[in-house]
Amino acid sequence: MKILGMGEFMEKKKYQEIVSQHKPTETRAQNAFIAFVTGGIVGVIGQLLTEFYVSFFDIATKDATTFMLVTLIFLASLFTALGFFDKWVTFCKCGLIIPITGFAHSMTSAGIEYRKEGPIFGLGSNIFKLAGSVILYGVVSAWFFGLLRLIIMGG
Amino acid sequence: MIYINSFLFAGAICLLGQLILDNTKLTAGHITSIFVVVGAFLDTFSIYDQIINYVGAGALVPITSFGHSLIHGALDKASDMGIMGLLMGMFDLTASGITAAIVFTFFFSLFFRPKN
Numbered sequence: 001m002k003i004l005g006m007g008e009f010m011e012k013k014k015y016q017e018i019v020s021q022h023k024p025t026e027t028r029a030q031n032a033f034i035a036f037v038t039g040g041i042v043g044v045i046g047q048l049l050t051e052f053y054v055s056f057f058d059i060a061t062k063d064a065t066t067f068m069l070v071t072l073i074f075l076a077s078l079f080t081a082l083g084f085f086d087k088w089v090t091f092c093k094c095g096l097i098i099p100i101t102g103f104a105h106s107m108t109s110a111g112i113e114y115r116k117e118g119p120i121f122g123l124g125s126n127i128f129k130l131a132g133s134v135i136l137y138g139v140v141s142a143w144f145f146g147l148l149r150l151i152i153m154g155g
Numbered sequence: 156m157i158y159i160n161s162f163l164f165a166g167a168i169c170l171l172g173q174l175i176l177d178n179t180k181l182t183a184g185h186i187t188s189i190f191v192v193v194g195a196f197l198d199t200f201s202i203y204d205q206i207i208n209y210v211g212a213g214a215l216v217p218i219t220s221f222g223h224s225l226i227h228g229a230l231d232k233a234s235d236m237g238i239m240g241l242l243m244g245m246f247d248l249t250a251s252g253i254t255a256a257i258v259f260t261f262f263f264s265l266f267f268r269p270k271n
Contacts, residue, residue, distance in 0.1 A: 028177045032170050039169025039217070040162035046212030047161040065215055070255045072216065077256065081263035083270035094172035097183050098190065099165065099216045104256050111264035123264055127257070133184055134218065135253070138191040139245060142225035145199040146241045150233055 031093055038095030046072065046099075069100055076104035081112060106130035161213030164206070168217040187218050194222030224248035 046068050053064035076096075079085035085105055089096050096102055107127055114126035128135065172186050181189075194217075197203040203223040207214045214220060225245055232244025246253065 028174075031177055032173045035173035036166040036170040040166030040213075042169075043161040043165025043210075043213035043216050044158050046165075046216040047158055050212050050215075065212070066251045068212060069215070069252050073252060073255045074259055077259035077263055081267040083267075086270075094169045094176055094183070094186070097187065098169045098172045098218055100218065100221070100252065102183070102187060103218060103221070103252075104259070107256050107260045108263055111260040112267055112269050115264045116269075123261070127260055127264075130184060131256070133188045134191050134221065137188040138195060138222050138225050141192040142195040142222060142229055142245065143241055145195050146226050146229045146233060147238070149199050149230065150238060150241070 034092055035094040035098075038092040039098060042072070042095065042099045042101065072100050073104040076101035077108045080105050080108040103131055103134060157211045160210040164210040164213040165216055168219060190217065190219045191222040191225075194219030195226045196222075198223040198226045221249060221252070224252075 049068040049071055050061065050064045053059065053067045054061055057064070057067075059067075076085060079088070085096075086109070089102075089105060096105070107130070110129045110131075111123055111127050114122040114129075116122060117126075168190070172190065175181055175186050175189075176183060194203060197206070197219070203214065203219070204227075207220075207223075225248070228244040228247030228249070229241045230244070231240075232247065233240035236243060
């Protein structure tokens with residue numbers, strides 16, 4: 001290990017200080033902006049797909065919504081499997097993690113990563129490694145709030 | 156108009172998530188879990204349904220709509236079956252999404268290798 005001279009050490013420290021003063025706020029604002037724009041774009045794509053399915057298959061908006069969500073899940077899964085969705089997620093962060101694409105991405109990336117550990121204890125056990133918490137807390141809270149509503153408002 | 160609303164609402168949710176991610180110690184897993192709970196809570200008094208009326212798919216794409224769909228299916232069934240309906244209808248609306256994600260993941264995991 002190289003021992004730094006006092007001057008060099010101070011210089012490094014000073015440099016680190018300057019970096020930490022300038023970098024975080026800038027990247028935070030940038031991250032927030034990118035997440036806003038990309039998340040919004042996913043929302044618009046969802047709306048476009050829904051209206052396309054309504055007119056193309058002549059179905060109700062509710063069913064078209066299901067088609068739209070499955071389409072987004074399929075694309076996120078496929079792009080994750082092909083390898084370039086990770087880069088998109090690194091760039092967009094919450095813009096792709098918060099939409100349903102993040103759910104599909106977490107499942108497919110876990111599946112592909114743990115596949116080599118076998119079909120049962122690898123793929124089977126780890127497929128919900130990241131998405132499981134969403135389902136767990138979603139189901140428990142939906143059950144609890146549903147019960148509350150049944151008791152308070154009678155359905 | 157609904158496209159602008161979609162953009163603004165979905166964007167705002169993602170912006171909020173990103174702000175929480177950058178400014179607290181919570182990870183993406185925490186944030187998605189919290190958002191699902193928030194979605195379920197908002198639908199308890201049908202607030203999320205109103206939002207969907209205004210912004211369309213912008214409110215259906217974020218993970219908050221997952222919580223909304225869970226409780227919506229549960230309450231729909233509960234109106235027929237009472238308290239057991241909560242358990243029977245929980246996955247009624249989200250079944251398609253979860254099943255699709257599982258099936259796609261299974262087949263893609265078989266055919267693709269990790270990149271790094």
